[in-house]
Amino acid sequence: MATLLLDDGTIESDLDEIVRELAPLGIHLKHYDPGTSLLFPHLIEQDTITESEKRYILELHNSVFEFLQQENGYLWCDLLNVHPGSPHLETLIATYNRYHTHTATEPIYVLAGEMIFGFVTPDGKQIQLLIESQDYLVIPAGVEHWCSPNATLNFKAIRYFTTAEGWLPNYTGTQLSDSMNKPR
Numbered sequence: 001m002a003t004l005l006l007d008d009g010t011i012e013s014d015l016d017e018i019v020r021e022l023a024p025l026g027i028h029l030k031h032y033d034p035g036t037s038l039l040f041p042h043l044i045e046q047d048t049i050t051e052s053e054k055r056y057i058l059e060l061h062n063s064v065f066e067f068l069q070q071e072n073g074y075l076w077c078d079l080l081n082v083h084p085g086s087p088h089l090e091t092l093i094a095t096y097n098r099y100h101t102h103t104a105t106e107p108i109y110v111l112a113g114e115m116i117f118g119f120v121t122p123d124g125k126q127i128q129l130l131i132e133s134q135d136y137l138v139i140p141a142g143v144e145h146w147c148s149p150n151a152t153l154n155f156k157a158i159r160y161f162t163t164a165e166g167w168l169p170n171y172t173g174t175q176l177s178d179s180m181n182k183p184r
C-alpha cells in the first residue's frame with residue numbers, strides 16, 4: 001500500500017488521505033488487487049525475467065487490466081524490471097531521480113517491489129510517495145516529479161504509454177528539498 005511523506009515529516013498511510021493530498025496535482029492513485037500476482041508469483045519474485053516471461057506476464061496482466069487500456073486509451077505497455085543486478089542501474093536511477101516532466105501521462109501499475117516518487121505541491125512544498133505492489137499511479141503530463149527505487153533496488157511495474165516515444169524526461173532544474181533529512 002502507498003505511503004506519503006509530507007514536507008513537515010508527517011507520514012500518511014491512509015489511501016483516501018493520500019489521494020486527497022495528491023488531488024491538487026491531478027495525480028491519480030488507486031490500489032487494485034485482483035490477485036493477478038497469483039498468476040505469476042514465482043516470476044515476480046525472481047530478479048531477472050526473460051523476454052518471453054515478460055510477454056507472458058504482460059499477456060496475463062492485460063487480460064485482467066484490459067479496462068485500464070480501454071478507459072484511458074493507452075497505446076502500449078511494457079514491463080519495467082529493476083533489480084540489484086540490473087545493467088546500467090546507476091544510469092537509470094540518475095535519469096529519473098531529478099525533477100522532470102513528460103509531455104505524456106505517466107501511468108504505472110506496480111507488480112512487485114517499491115518505488116519512491118517526489119512531487120512539488122502547489123504551495124511549493126515537496127512530498128515523497130512510496131508505491132508498492134498493486135498500486136496504480138497516474139502522473140499527468142507536465143506535473144513535476146522525480147522517482148527512484150528504494151534501498152532494496154527491487155521494482156517490477158507495468159508502464160503504460162499514450163504516445164509512441166514513451167516518457168521522455170524534460171528536466172526542470174528544481175532542487176530536491178533536504179527539509180526531510182533535517183533533524184526535527
Ligand SMILES: CSCCC(=O)/C(O)=C/O
Binds near residue numbers: 145159
Ligand atoms: C518508475 S518508472 C521508471 C522511471 C520513469 O520512466 C519515470 O519517468 C519516472 O518518473
Ligand SMILES: [Fe+2]
Binds near residue numbers: 101147
Ligand atoms: Fe517520470
Ligand code: NI
Binds near residue numbers: 031032033134
Ligand atoms: Ni492489496
